[in-house]
Amino acid sequence: MFEALSHCAPRGDERLTVGNGLPRLVTERPAREAPEVPTGDKKRSLVSAGERLGFVDARVARIQPLDREEFYERWLADGRAGDMRFLQHHKKARLDPRSRYPWARSVLSAFFPYQAPPPPPADWRRELRGRIAAYALGPDYHDVMTERLQRWADAVQDIFPSTQVKPFVDTGAVFEHEWAARAGVGWTGKHTLTLSETRGSYAFLGELLLEADLSPDAPVTDRCGSCTRCIDACPTAAIEEGFRLDPRRCISYLTIEHRGVISTAMRSLVGEWVFGCDLCQVVCPWNDEAASAPSEVLAPRLDEILALDDSGFDRRYGKSAVRRTGRAGLARNAALVLGNTQNPQAVAPLREALRSHDATIVRQQAAGALTALASVAPAARAALEAGRGDPDDGVRAEIEAGLGAAARRGLGATRP
Numbered sequence: 576m577f578e579a580l581s582h583c584a585p586r587g588d589e590r591l592t593v594g595n596g597l598p599r600l601v602t603e604r605p606a607r608e609a610p611e612v613p614t615g616d617k618k619r620s621l622v623s624a625g626e627r628l629g630f631v632d633a634r635v636a637r638i639q640p641l642d643r644e645e646f647y648e649r650w651l652a653d654g655r656a657g658d659m660r661f662l663q664h665h666k667k668a669r670l671d672p673r674s675r676y677p678w679a680r681s682v683l684s685a686f687f688p689y690q691a692p693p694p695p696p697a698d699w700r701r702e703l704r705g706r707i708a709a710y711a712l713g714p715d716y717h718d719v720m721t722e723r724l725q726r727w728a729d730a731v732q733d734i735f736p737s738t739q740v741k742p743f744v745d746t747g748a749v750f751e752h753e754w755a756a757r758a759g760v761g762w763t764g765k766h767t768l769t770l771s772e773t774r775g776s777y778a779f780l781g782e783l784l785l786e787a788d789l790s791p792d793a794p795v796t797d798r799c800g801s802c803t804r805c806i807d808a809c810p811t812a813a814i815e816e817g818f819r820l821d822p823r824r825c826i827s828y829l830t831i832e833h834r835g836v837i838s839t840a841m842r843s844l845v846g847e848w849v850f851g852c853d854l855c856q857v858v859c860p861w862n863d864e865a866a867s868a869p870s871e872v873l874a875p876r877l878d879e880i881l882a883l884d885d886s887g888f889d890r891r892y893g894k895s896a897v898r899r900t901g902r903a904g905l906a907r908n909a910a911l912v913l914g915n916t917q918n919p920q921a922v923a924p925l926r927e928a929l930r931s932h933d934a935t936i937v938r939q940q941a942a943g944a945l946t947a948l949a950s951v952a953p954a955a956r957a958a959l960e961a962g963r964g965d966p967d968d969g970v971r972a973e974i975e976a977g978l979g980a981a982a983r984r985g986l987g988a989t990r991p
Contacts (some may be wrong), residue, residue, distance in 0.1 A: 581598050618789055631971070635791050636682050636759075638672055638681060655821060658834050659822070659828075672749065674782070680787060681784075686779070687781050689710055694870065694873040695870070699874065705908070710777075710779070712870055726902035728741075740785055747780070755769045767820045770799070771795075804859060807858075828849055836943070842944075867936060878923075883905075888902035888905070904936075906934065910937055919954070922954045925944050945958050949981045
């Protein structure tokens with residue numbers, strides 16, 4: 576349950592801002608007696624206020640310590656957090672929000688659905704296109720939800736004057752899937768995302784910690800049954816039996832949260848994904864087929880991504896969730912996917928990236944991609960030869976490894 580990577584993992588909850596930089600709603604007032612338990616009408620008013628803002632299936636759980644401390648500590652000790660060091664922070668608050676917000680009595684959890692159109696029906700290898708997870712389409716959900724959750728919190732305080740409220744997107748120290756399951760918003764699927772019979776999993780989760788002692792709702796029944804479609808569909812075997820996920824193998828983690836060069840063992844398994852991955856959701860029988868038209872935005876040209884400078888990246892992705900990975904991270908992913916295309920036309924943009932990209936990580940990943948292309952494009956080895964003078968040790972090591980592999984396969988160099 577703690578292993579679910581949120582659609583876009585937290586930016587680090589130790590910061591004092593969330594979403595688009597708005598200040599956190601943190602009150603300094605001391606805890607006091609909880610307000611009188613509200614009537615059913617008031618609870619319905621709270622739910623209706625959220626529905627007017629786009630939140631659906633709002634449910635309530637009473638705040639109690641989560642009995643997951645041993646599991647979480649073992650999960651961290653096993654290194655499953657990878658580069659997500661923020662998961663080491665505020666561990667007590669994750670297991671019991673009252674350790675940080677002693678006034679909290681209830682958590683109001685809800686879905687915030689999003690559309691999941693498919694990419695255009697293109698041959699990504701022939702057209703040199705990547706793929707972006709559907710949730711990243713449009714404005715960054717952190718910004719949208721932060722503003723709407725604040726408005727929902729204001730509505731709560733209109734209904735219960737002087738009541739303390741703390742809103743959360745997935746940037747905060749809250750185990751959102753755990754509270755959604757306890758409140759009955761849905762159940763935790765085998766892919767560790769929250770699932771609902773009526774909504775599937777194409778939705779973000781938002782929470783309000785409340786001082787008001789709302790009557791809790793009942794959890795819903797797990798409906799995954801014997802289905803293993805998400806497990807079978809995961810190309811990296813990140814989804815394990817027993818509702819467990821190894822984030823370090825998850826394509827979403829590798830393309831967003833991982834900050835280094837993607838390992839040789841994982842490169843081909845990433846396929847065409849340059850930001851996130853939808854495969855476990857696409858195959859889930861609880862998710863309906865997309866009702867909206869295919870989106871070109873979800874299938875960007877890889878050479879264009881590789882060539883973006885800072886201003887170009889900001890213009891194209893500065894207001895979307897894709898900004899999370901940064902320009903260098905997205906270019907690294909594009910270089911990797913160009914190698915996965917096995918298309919000789921990918922050599923030219925990779926050669927240019929190896930020659931002149933300002934980010935070391937991109938040049939190193941480009942060298943790895945040229946190595947992957949050497950068997951189908953002799954010019955790839957020539958591009959590696961030309962890059963031998965790179966100033967970075969890691970890039971040179973990647974080039975020498977690629978040239979060594981090409982030599983073992985008996986591939987000779989040719990002029991580009």
